[in-house]
Amino acid sequence: xxxxxxxxxxxxxxxxxxxxxxxxxxxxxxxxxxxxxxxxxxxxxxxxxxxxxxxxxxxxxxxxxxxxxxxxxxxxxxxxxxxxxxxxxxxxxxxxxxxxxxxxxxxxxxxxxxxxxxxxxxxxxxxxxxxxxxxxxxxxxxxxxxxxxxxxxxxxxxxxxxxxxxxxxxxxxxxxxxxxxxxxxxxxxxxxxxxxxxxxxxxxxxxxxxxxxxxxxxxxxxxxxxxxxxxxxxxxx
Amino acid sequence: xxxxxxxxxxxxxxxxxxxxxxxxxxxxxxxxxxxxxxxxxxxxxxxxxxxxxxxxxxxxxxxxxxxxxxxxxxxxxxxxxxxxxxxxxxxxxxxxxxxxxxxxxxxxxxxxxxxxxxxxxxxxxxxxxxxxxxxxxxxxxxxxxxxxxxxxxxxxxxxxxxxxxxxxxxxxxxxxxxxxxxxxxxxxxxxxxxxxxxxxxxxxxxxxxxxxxxxxxxxxxxxxxxxxxxxxxxxxxxxxxxxxxxxxxxxxxxxxxxxxxxxxxxxxxxxxxxxxxxxxxxxxxxxxxxxxxxxxxxxxxxxxxxxxxxxxxxxxxxxxxxxxxxxxxxxxxxxxxxxxxxxxxxxxxxxxxxxxxxxxxxxxxxxxxxxxxxxxxxxxxxxxxxxxxxxxxxxxxxxxxxxxxxxxxxxxxxxxxxxxxxxxxxxxxxxxxxxxxxxxxxxxxxxxxxxxxxxxxxxxxxxxxx
Amino acid sequence: xxxxxxxxxxxxxxxxxxxxxxxxxxxxxxxxxxxxxxxxxxxxxxxxxxxxxxxxxxxxxxxxxxxxxxxxxxxxxxxxxxxxxxxxxxxxxxxxxxxxxxxxxxxxxxxxxxxxxxxxxxxxxxxxxxxxxxxxxxxxxxxxxxxxxxxxxxxxxxxxxxxxxxxxxxxxxxxxxxxxxxxxxxxxxxxxxxxxxxxxxxxxxxxxxxxxxxxxxxxxxxxxx
Numbered sequence: 001x002x003x004x005x006x007x008x009x010x011x012x013x014x015x016x017x018x019x020x021x022x023x024x025x026x027x028x029x030x031x032x033x034x035x036x037x038x039x040x041x042x043x044x045x046x047x048x049x050x051x052x053x054x055x056x057x058x059x060x061x062x063x064x065x066x067x068x069x070x071x072x073x074x075x076x077x078x079x080x081x082x083x084x085x086x087x088x089x090x091x092x093x094x095x096x097x098x099x100x101x102x103x104x105x106x107x108x109x110x111x112x113x114x115x116x117x118x119x120x121x122x123x124x125x126x127x128x129x130x131x132x133x134x135x136x137x138x139x140x141x142x143x144x145x146x147x148x149x150x151x152x153x154x155x156x157x158x159x160x161x162x163x164x165x166x167x168x169x170x171x172x173x174x175x176x177x178x179x180x181x182x183x184x185x186x187x188x189x190x191x192x193x194x195x196x197x198x199x200x201x202x203x204x205x206x207x208x209x210x211x212x213x214x215x216x217x218x219x220x221x222x223x224x225x226x227x228x229x230x231x232x233x234x235x236x237x
Numbered sequence: 238x239x240x241x242x243x244x245x246x247x248x249x250x251x252x253x254x255x256x257x258x259x260x261x262x263x264x265x266x267x268x269x270x271x272x273x274x275x276x277x278x279x280x281x282x283x284x285x286x287x288x289x290x291x292x293x294x295x296x297x298x299x300x301x302x303x304x305x306x307x308x309x310x311x312x313x314x315x316x317x318x319x320x321x322x323x324x325x326x327x328x329x330x331x332x333x334x335x336x337x338x339x340x341x342x343x344x345x346x347x348x349x350x351x352x353x354x355x356x357x358x359x360x361x362x363x364x365x366x367x368x369x370x371x372x373x374x375x376x377x378x379x380x381x382x383x384x385x386x387x388x389x390x391x392x393x394x395x396x397x398x399x400x401x402x403x404x405x406x407x408x409x410x411x412x413x414x415x416x417x418x419x420x421x422x423x424x425x426x427x428x429x430x431x432x433x434x435x436x437x438x439x440x441x442x443x444x445x446x447x448x449x450x451x452x453x454x455x456x457x458x459x460x461x462x463x464x465x466x467x468x469x470x471x472x473x474x475x476x477x478x479x480x481x482x483x484x485x486x487x488x489x490x491x492x493x494x495x496x497x498x499x500x501x502x503x504x505x506x507x508x509x510x511x512x513x514x515x516x517x518x519x520x521x522x523x524x525x526x527x528x529x530x531x532x533x534x535x536x537x538x539x540x541x542x543x544x545x546x547x548x549x550x551x552x553x554x555x556x557x558x559x560x561x562x563x564x565x566x567x568x569x570x571x572x573x574x575x576x577x578x579x580x581x582x583x584x585x586x587x588x589x590x591x592x593x594x595x596x597x598x599x600x601x602x603x604x605x606x607x608x609x610x611x612x613x614x615x616x617x618x619x620x621x622x623x624x625x626x627x628x629x630x631x632x633x634x635x636x637x638x639x640x641x642x643x644x645x646x647x648x649x650x651x652x653x654x655x656x657x658x659x660x661x662x663x664x665x666x667x668x669x670x671x672x673x674x675x676x677x678x679x680x681x682x683x684x685x686x687x688x689x690x691x692x693x694x695x696x697x698x699x700x701x702x703x
Numbered sequence: 704x705x706x707x708x709x710x711x712x713x714x715x716x717x718x719x720x721x722x723x724x725x726x727x728x729x730x731x732x733x734x735x736x737x738x739x740x741x742x743x744x745x746x747x748x749x750x751x752x753x754x755x756x757x758x759x760x761x762x763x764x765x766x767x768x769x770x771x772x773x774x775x776x777x778x779x780x781x782x783x784x785x786x787x788x789x790x791x792x793x794x795x796x797x798x799x800x801x802x803x804x805x806x807x808x809x810x811x812x813x814x815x816x817x818x819x820x821x822x823x824x825x826x827x828x829x830x831x832x833x834x835x836x837x838x839x840x841x842x843x844x845x846x847x848x849x850x851x852x853x854x855x856x857x858x859x860x861x862x863x864x865x866x867x868x869x870x871x872x873x874x875x876x877x878x879x880x881x882x883x884x885x886x887x888x889x890x891x892x893x894x895x896x897x898x899x900x901x902x903x904x905x906x907x908x909x910x911x912x913x914x915x916x917x918x919x920x921x922x923x924x925x926x927x928x
Contacts, residue, residue, distance in 0.1 A: 040288050040321065066321075067362075094362045098354055119400075120287060121325030121368035125591065128322045133803030133845050134582070135595035135613040141329050141371035144402030147363070156592035156622075165613065182753070182762065182789045186678065189318050190288040197322040200804055215762075216788020221643070222679060223791035224320075226761045227753065228731050228806045488758060488795070490781050492774040515795070523781060549835040553736075555828075565833060572833065577757060578799030578841030585796040597844045598803060603827075603871040604836065617875075646775035646792055647758040647784075653794040681794075 017183050018212060018233045022052025025206045025234040029171055031058050032088075036127070036172040036198040037065040037078055044191030046175040046208040047076045048236050053173070059086045064123070064169060066194060067094035068104045079103045082113060089113070093120035119147055122164050124197055130168035131200020131229075139164050172202030175236075176225070178211040183230030184223045185209070192224060199229040206232040240430015242381070242411040243453075249275040250455040251426075252337060252379055252409055256282055259463035260334045261685050263287070263327075263369040266352070267339035268379045278313055281462025281639075283685050285333060287324050287365035291683045292316025292639075315639040315672030317680035326589030328368040330657065332685055336373035338366050343378045343405050344395045345442045347417040351400040354384075363400045370401035372590060382410035382439060389441035391415065391422070412436060414453060421445065426453045465640050465690050466669060470501025473663045473689045477507050477628055484584070484629035484655035485514040487532060489523065489549060492648035495665040496531040496699040497691065498630040503535045509543045510536065513584070513626055515577060515651055517545035517561035522552040529701045534560035542570055546624070548577035574604060579621055581654055586623035588657025588686075593622045629659030633666040633682070637673075640687030641680040642666065649681065656686045663689040707908055708860050712884035713901045713926065720745040720928050721899075722811055722852050722882050726752045730808040731801075733757070733842055736780040738852040739811035754778075755807050757838040759798050762790040779838065802838065803845035810846035812839065814853045814878075816868045819915035821878040821890035823851065824870035834871070843874030855883035855912055862914035864888070864895070885909050887926065894918060899926050 019025035026049065029035070035053070039045035053061075054076075061081070067090075068079035079096075081087055083103035095115050096104040107113035118126070119142055129137055142148050143160035152163040174195045176185040185207060187195060199205050207230055243251075249271035256262060256276070261283040264270060273284045273294040286293045292313045312318075319327075327333065340349035351366035370376050380390050391408060408415040413436045414426035425447045427436055433446045467473035477483070483502075487494040502510075518533030536542050537560040550572055551562040564570045575583065576598045586594055595618035599605040609620040631652040633642035642664055644652060656662045664687050719741035726732055726742070728750040734740050743765070746752050754763040756778040763778055764787035772783040801807055814825035823843050827834025843849055857863055864881065881888040886909045887899035897917040900909055906919045 043288065094352070094364045098352060098362060117363065119363045119367040120321065120365040121329055124322040124325045125589075128800075129594070131804045132582070132800035133597060133805060135597070135611070135616065135618040137586070137594045138592040139329065140590060140592065141368045143371070145367065145400055146398040147367065154593075161592045180789055184789060184791050187318070189677075190286070190290050192289050192318055192320045194321050196320045200800060200806070214788065218791075220786075220790045220792050221645075223793075224678075226791045226793060226797075226801070227789070228755065228761055228801055489779075490774060490777055492777065549837045551831075551833050551835060553835065555831050562833065574834070574836055576836050576840040577795070577838040578803055578845070581795035581799050582803075596803065598841045600844070601872065601875040602840065604840065644792075646773065647756075647760050647777050648775045649792055649794050650759045650798075651795045654796045 016181060017230060018181060022048045022234050023055055025049070025232045026052050026056055028204065029056060029058055032060040033058065033171060034062040034064065034169040036169045036202050037063055038174045038194040038198050040066050040190060040193035041069055042072055042075065044175045044187065044193055044195065045075070045077055046173045048208050048234065049173040049206060050078065050081055051076050054081055054084055054086065061087045062089040062091065063087055064091040067092040067096060068102060069094055069097045071102060082107055087113060089116065091116045091118055091123070093118055093123055122147065126164050126167040127197045127201040129166035131197065134166055136163050136165045138162065167201065169202045170204065172198045172205045174199055174205065174207040176207050176209045178213060178218065179207060179209045179233055180213045180215045180218050182215050183227035183233060184218050185225040185230065186218055186222055187224055196225045199225045204231050205229055206234065208234055208236045210236050240428055243428050245271045246275065247455050248379060248409060248411055250457055251414065251453050252377060253457050255335065255375070255377055255407065256458065256460060258460045261285065261332060263333045263336040263373060265338035265366050265369060266364065269337040269339055272337060275457055276460065280460040282460060285324065285327060287321070289319050289321060289324055290316065291319060291685065312677050315637055315641055315684065317641060317677045317683050319683065325365065325368050326657070327685065328365060328372045329590030330588050331372050331590060333373045335375045335377060336369035337377045337379055338369060339380050340378050341390065342395050342397065343380070343391055343408050345393050345421050347403040347405040348395050348399040349378060349401050349405050350395050350397045353397050366400050370404040375406050376404045378405045378408045380408070380410055382412045389439060391440050391442050393442045415444065423447050424450065426451045428453045462639065465688060466638055467689050467691050470498045470665070470691055471504060473691045474498065474501050474505055477502065477505065479507055480509045481507070481628055482511045482513065482626040484626040484659050485512050485533060486631050486651040486655055487520070488515050488650035489519060491520055491530050491699060493632050493650050493652055494520070494532065495630045495632040497693040497697050498663060498665045499531055499533070499535060502630065503539050503541065506539065506541065508541050510541050511544040512542055513546045513624060515548055515580065517547045517550040517559065519549060519552055519559050522554070522557045522559050531699050531701060537561045537564050544571040544573070546573040546575055548575055548580050550574060576604060581651065583621055583624040584651070584654045584658045587625035588654070591623055593620055595619065596621055624658060626659040627661065629655045629662040631656055631662065631664050633664045635668045635670055635675065636664055636666045636687070636690045637670050637675050637684070639672050640664070640684030640690060641675050642682040642687060643675055643679055644681055653682045656682045661688045662686055663691065665691050665693050667693060707912060711903065712855070715741060717926070717928070718852055718882050718884055721887065721926060722850055723747065724928065725850060725880060726750065726809060731755055731806065733802065733807050733810040733846060735810065735812040735839070737813040739813060740780055740782070742811055755801060757798050759793050759795060760790055762787060764790065799838070799841050802841045805845060805847055807846045809848045809850060810842040811850045811852055812842060814851045814863065815870050816863050816865050817851050817878050817881055818868045819866050819895055821876045821892055822868050823849065823873045823878050824868040825873050827871045829870060839873050843877045848879055849877045850880045850882065851878050852882045855885040862912055865914035885912065888917065896920050897923060899924055901926055
């Protein structure tokens with residue numbers, strides 16, 4: 001059963017999507033929220049939004065992200081958010097650098113932080129499924145490993161496939177090079193990483209961008225993430 | 238006294254000997270990232286970094302590009318960028334020939350543990366290694382032979398949970414080359430200054446010594462890009478066999494349709510084709526086209542089609558039937574009707590190594606009958622399977638000689654999806670350009686999905702003479 | 704019945720206008736072929752609606768002027784579009800990820816039949832033996848809201864709103880609003896409520912041409928535009 005969408009002309013998520021600050025753009029986020037954070041290694045991390053999340057003071061967060069592998073001086077990453085005690089769980093394929101460690105490793109060792117390891121391709125596919133209305137997918141890669149334990153397994157083409165269920169979150173924090181005011185986005189190089197997939201898979205999608213153009217300012221052939229997935233924009237510092 | 242341990246660059250040179258012209262190579266973090274630097278930029282080898290760089294190389298950085306090991310990276314001319322989910326599809330979907338990984342442990346049976354050590358026991362860092370090792374035909378483990386402190390990284394059995402079961406084929410370390418065989422590990426090469434006995438002494442797994450034991454060498458092979466440009470549609474499709482399954486785009490209208498390749502397929506006359514396509518040829522009988530536009534009908538009328546898998550198989554108007562509908566009504570063709578979104582998702586799945594998926598579309602309808610039904614989180618779903626073809630004929634706007642393709646406007650539709658889901662993908666374009674002339678952010682279909690390119694001749698007409 | 708069959712009904716433009724009133728400001732909308740396509744011409748002033756099409760375009764512009772047709776810029780109905788700033792292109796997998804993933808707020812579809820519980824049957828007439836499902840099932844299942852715009856009866860005067868669909872279903876219980884040339888009817892998954900009738904028509908007359916029981920809304924009124 002579908003229903004009539006709310007007609008709320010004052011809804012800022014549908015009117016101009018540009019917000020004045022990270023904190024304003026994160027309005028509605030609550031304790032215990034599940035949050036997708038884009039970024040791969042040091043690339044394409046929504047630092048201003050993460051600072052906003054720290055400032056908001058919400059706690060008990062579950063973060064779904066690539067991990068906290070590196071930390072350049074002056075950077076603000078998920079490790080800082082973990083360090084401030086706001087995170088109770090991380091779902092990640094590479095949560096911290098095995099040698100360099102950091103706040104994530106310390107809190108995991110002390111038992112303050114729960115970590116769920118999901119192989120990178122499985123995590124990406126689960127998020128895409130969540131965003132694309134797919135309930136679950138049978139994937140072959142983790143056959144015979146601990147990632148298959150306790151899950152339904154079926155044979156296709158003579159090899160084992162593992163059922164992985166769709167994953168969605170309350171918020172997604174993304175980073176793009178440029179957007180138009182409608183929310184069409186482009187990225188720079190490998191800063192694309194998790195952004196297009198995470199954009200689909202959250203209730204509220206917030207993007208930190210370096211530049212905002214009027215509609216038409218981005219070549220329609222180059223748009224990677226379409227406006228339909230984007231709720232809020234905030235300019236980076 | 239054993240020799241010294243090889244530098245990463247030397248190990249990379251040895252690894253390069255395992256590559257071949259046109260190889261698509263997935264690189265994990267760590268030592269594998271040295272590999273692109275070992276080869277000249279003109280080698281034609283595609284390096285895939287799970288960061289989303291396709292065609293990455295070492296050296297100076299592109300503005301915002303990193304390789305799998307978080308190092309700044311640049312792209313080869315003709316390289317492009319994509320997101321993590323598409324990289325996973327490339328890896329899992331069998332589009333890579335070789336995966337090069339740096340495991341922390343490899344066992345005698347080819348099991349490996351990726352980037353996890355005893356310091357972090359209980360916590361594991363699979364990254365993309367699980368997908369890389371699964372999807373590649375050959376998996377090369379590149380690693381120091383020993384852990385700092387002297388313990389062997391090559392073991393009888395992994396002491397930590399594995400990231401890939403029995404996946405490793407070759408181990409190349411800083412002192413040796415070891416093959417993983419059904420009978421166990423076989424030492425085939427040793428580094429300068431090392432004897433087989435010295436290698437055995439520092440290896441914590443049974444090692445047989447090859448009767449053909451050699452010294453490691455570091456010369457880099459001469460590789461060249463594969464030629465993908467064909468002179469005509471007929472030449473590009475000459476090996477299509479009777480009974481082949483063929484992906485054909487043609488959302489409906491004339492824009493995204495490979496008319497020239499369709500004519501080639503008709504002229505070849507190959508029979509019993511099974512088409513996977515959004516329509517089974519309606520452009521001639523719908524508002525999209527005009528009566529003499531070329532569409533799938535030319536194949537149907539030539540008695541070449543025995544089945545269509547389509548979402549929009551027949552004319553919108555029963556009084557103006559298409560050639561396919563007439564053949565279907567005569568009992569000459571089979572038809573599988575698939576909702577359009579399910580068709581797109583089945584093809585995407587076929588290309589991305591997703592065997593099957595649960596979709597809500599079609600649950601409780603005629604098209605859901607006979608399919609597994611499942612309730613997930615209170616919602617009805619049915620199970621649909623991935624779809625792959627033998628050949629794919631698609632229509633691009635421009636391609637470079639490496640097979641990178643861009644499209645135009647709404648003529649993109651099924652083309653990029655289908656390109657990933659066939660053994661041989663042939664693209665018809667208006668123009669072929671040199672690598673580098675299509676921007677890395679602009680490329681929609683990366684060349685690693687494309688096997689053959691033909692130019693639609695300037696004098697080719699998409700209209701039949703009547 | 705003779706007199707009802709001859710009685711004047713609303714033109715398609717008025718139906719499209721009535722549907723347009725339902726589209727919220729800032730919403731993402733997919734319009735099916737036929738009457739639904741006309742809806743975009745009647746969106747009330749001051750509202751912005753973004754159109755999605757399965758051909759792989761978001762933020763479709765208006766239909767192209769004659770002489771401006773570009774075969775690489777079409778909607779799912781094969782009509783040529785004008786380029787507009789802020790449009791974007793994507794492939795079919797992405798187009799349907801948007802639909803199935805619930806990112807499209809409203810779809811407006813034509814139909815052969817709609818049932819009392821909001822089942823939709825619009826892709827196949829059994830007598831033809833074959834049908835074009837196209838994107839209809841994905842839209843019916845995936846869009847957040849499904850509005851049906853259709854004639855109240857078929858060519859033979861038979862009701863298209865029925866107790867249970869006899870034609871193959873497109874989606875179960877997916878329709879929340881039906882706009883016909885006689886009436887506006889709400890579906891809540893349990894039954895149908897008659898909210899508005901065309902000028903000159905009584906609720907009883909509409910009920911006579913409807914194959915399912917209509918509950919008459921306490922605030923029933925004439926078509927409001």
